[in-house]
Amino acid sequence: VITAAAILGDSSYLLLKQAILEHTGLAYYSGKDDDLASRLARRMIARGARTCGSYLKMLDDPPEMDLLVAELTIGETYFFRHAEQFEALRQAVIPDLLTRNRARRRLRIWSAGCATGAEPYSLALLLWQDFGPALAGWDVRIVGTDINQAFLERAREARFNEWAFREAPPGFTDQYFVRAGKEWVLRREFTSWVSFRHHNLVQDEPPFGGHAEPADLILCRNVLIYFGPRIFARTAARLWDALAEGGWLVVGHSEPNQQVFSEFRTVQISGQTAYQKLAGGVANPGRGPAISRPKAAESGFATANAVTVAATAPAPAIAPPTSRTVRRPAPVSALHPALKTPQPAADATVAGARRLADGGKWQEAARRCRVLLGASTLDAAAHFTYALILEHSGRAGEVQPALERAIYLDREFALAHFYMGLCLYRRRSFRKARRCFQNVLDLLRSRRDDEPVPHGDGITNAELAELARMHLALLEQP
Numbered sequence: 001v002i003t004a005a006a007i008l009g010d011s012s013y014l015l016l017k018q019a020i021l022e023h024t025g026l027a028y029y030s031g032k033d034d035d036l037a038s039r040l041a042r043r044m045i046a047r048g049a050r051t052c053g054s055y056l057k058m059l060d061d062p063p064e065m066d067l068l069v070a071e072l073t074i075g076e077t078y079f080f081r082h083a084e085q086f087e088a089l090r091q092a093v094i095p096d097l098l099t100r101n102r103a104r105r106r107l108r109i110w111s112a113g114c115a116t117g118a119e120p121y122s123l124a125l126l127l128w129q130d131f132g133p134a135l136a137g138w139d140v141r142i143v144g145t146d147i148n149q150a151f152l153e154r155a156r157e158a159r160f161n162e163w164a165f166r167e168a169p170p171g172f173t174d175q176y177f178v179r180a181g182k183e184w185v186l187r188r189e190f191t192s193w194v195s196f197r198h199h200n201l202v203q204d205e206p207p208f209g210g211h212a213e214p215a216d217l218i219l220c221r222n223v224l225i226y227f228g229p230r231i232f233a234r235t236a237a238r239l240w241d242a243l244a245e246g247g248w249l250v251v252g253h254s255e256p257n258q259q260v261f262s263e264f265r266t267v268q269i270s271g272q273t274a275y276q277k278l279a280g281g282v283a284n285p286g287r288g289p290a291i292s293r294p295k296a297a298e299s300g301f302a303t304a305n306a307v308t309v310a311a312t313a314p315a316p317a318i319a320p321p322t323s324r325t326v327r328r329p330a331p332v333s334a335l336h337p338a339l340k341t342p343q344p345a346a347d348a349t350v351a352g353a354r355r356l357a358d359g360g361k362w363q364e365a366a367r368r369c370r371v372l373l374g375a376s377t378l379d380a381a382a383h384f385t386y387a388l389i390l391e392h393s394g395r396a397g398e399v400q401p402a403l404e405r406a407i408y409l410d411r412e413f414a415l416a417h418f419y420m421g422l423c424l425y426r427r428r429s430f431r432k433a434r435r436c437f438q439n440v441l442d443l444l445r446s447r448r449d450d451e452p453v454p455h456g457d458g459i460t461n462a463e464l465a466e467l468a469r470m471h472l473a474l475l476e477q478p
């Protein structure tokens with residue numbers, strides 16, 4: 001039986017390794033020969049291959065290549081992975097696309113390197129939950145692709161174990177899934193927008209762009225990290241080609257790269273980087289003068305000088321990502337920028353509740369808020385914090401009253417009006433939601449653009465105003 005050591009000593013090993021890395025792009029293995037050899041050994045034993053040369057020939061047979069790919073790829077994924085990125089999609093990217101595409105009423109999304117499907121399904125649930133009314137009558141398609149056929153089969157079943165929900169809010173599975181033994185299957189009504197297709201990012205024609213219709217949004221997260229610089233750059237160019245004018249690209253947390261994505265406009269949304277394809281590109285360092293602000297006509301953000309920042313070196317984040325943003329489990333602050341930064345000493349007790357929430361201790365955080373509110377029912381910030389904790393704890397019915405109390409106590413609490421707008425929108429109370437977003441704009445009118453919003457984790461008045469305008473624009477749609 002062939003062993004990893006024998007594979008490493010085989011004179012054709014390097015040839016075999018090169019062929020595999022060329023096919024998959026997985027430069028990740030270039031310095032991990034022991035790991036690669038032990039994965040190879042499993043397939044070579046299964047096929048009875050005694051030498052690397054003979055196994056290399058077997059790889060001409062696509063099913064064997066698929067089986068080897070299944071050995072080599074790493075399919076780590078879960079629902080709402082990096083919740084902050086989904087929050088950025090919810091706050092800015094999706095509203096922008098809905099505004100942009102309102103005449104065509106069509107939305108095309110590509111989840112490239114989707115593994116077993118948690119990512120495209122998370123997107124579907126986000127669209128359904130937060131933009132359902134705006135998307136009524138729209139033609140929505142979310143295509144998940146991957147090089148690993150076995151992952152795709154699994155993804156099509158929409159079946160997940162508990163591990164896939166490790167960062168999902170309580171009650172999430174009960175709301176959208178049905179139990180199947182130890183696993184959960186996503187209910188059919190939430191899968192209809194999503195389809196899956198085999199695709200190798202290194203060598204296949206992308207399913208969007210070119211002769212096919214372009215994508216409005218591409219998520220390619222935690223895939224490029226495994227590629228070497230050459231394939232990374234080539235893939236970035238292909239993703240650019242696959243996007244529609246004004247379309248968006250979101251890569252994994254550690255994957256933004258100013259040089260590789262220099263054609264794109266770099267946009268910071270509450271500390272998260274997103275890339276937008278704009279005609280004529282943007283002027284980036286080394287390519288001419290930097291454009292600090294897109295023209296209104298170029299972007300659905302119109303006058304946004306807040307949510308959007310053109311690529312200049314180094315990209316000036318509006319709310320710089322901190323270690324908190326990548327901590328696991330997903331902090332409540334990741335879902336709600338308002339909770340990200342503990343408030344100063346005067347607010348210490350509310351800050352304590354926030355810290356508990358950030359640590360995933362929802363029940364304790366909620367309890368702390370109740371104690372706080374028992375001591376002083378007049379603390380608007382405590383009611384607001386409580387509302388966000390309730391929302392994240394799946395207690396949707398109690399969110400609105402808590403926000404109402406915060407607003408009652410502090411009529412000028414812009415962020416509470418904003419969240420109330422989101423809450424009412426979700427409940428399809430459109431007229432009232434419009435009123436809330438309008439309140440936000442009215443309140444912010446007399447405030448300085450670059451000043452931070454109270455309890456807003458560095459988000460500025462101009463940014464919040466832009467978000468409110470985008471949500472108002474959504475509400476204007478027929």
Ligand SMILES: C[S@@+](CC[C@H](N)C(=O)[O-])C[C@H]1O[C@@H](n2cnc3c(N)ncnc32)[C@H](O)[C@@H]1O
Pocket residue numbers: 023024025026073074075076077078081112113114115116119145146147148151199200201202220221222223226252
């Ligand atoms: C770590 S998972 C990321 C899953 C998901 N995007 C996420 O962030 O949760 C990486 C995925 O990239 C896929 N992949 C690796 N090389 C690929 C290639 N050349 N073409 C397409 N997919 C590839 C792997 O099969 C795996 O499913």
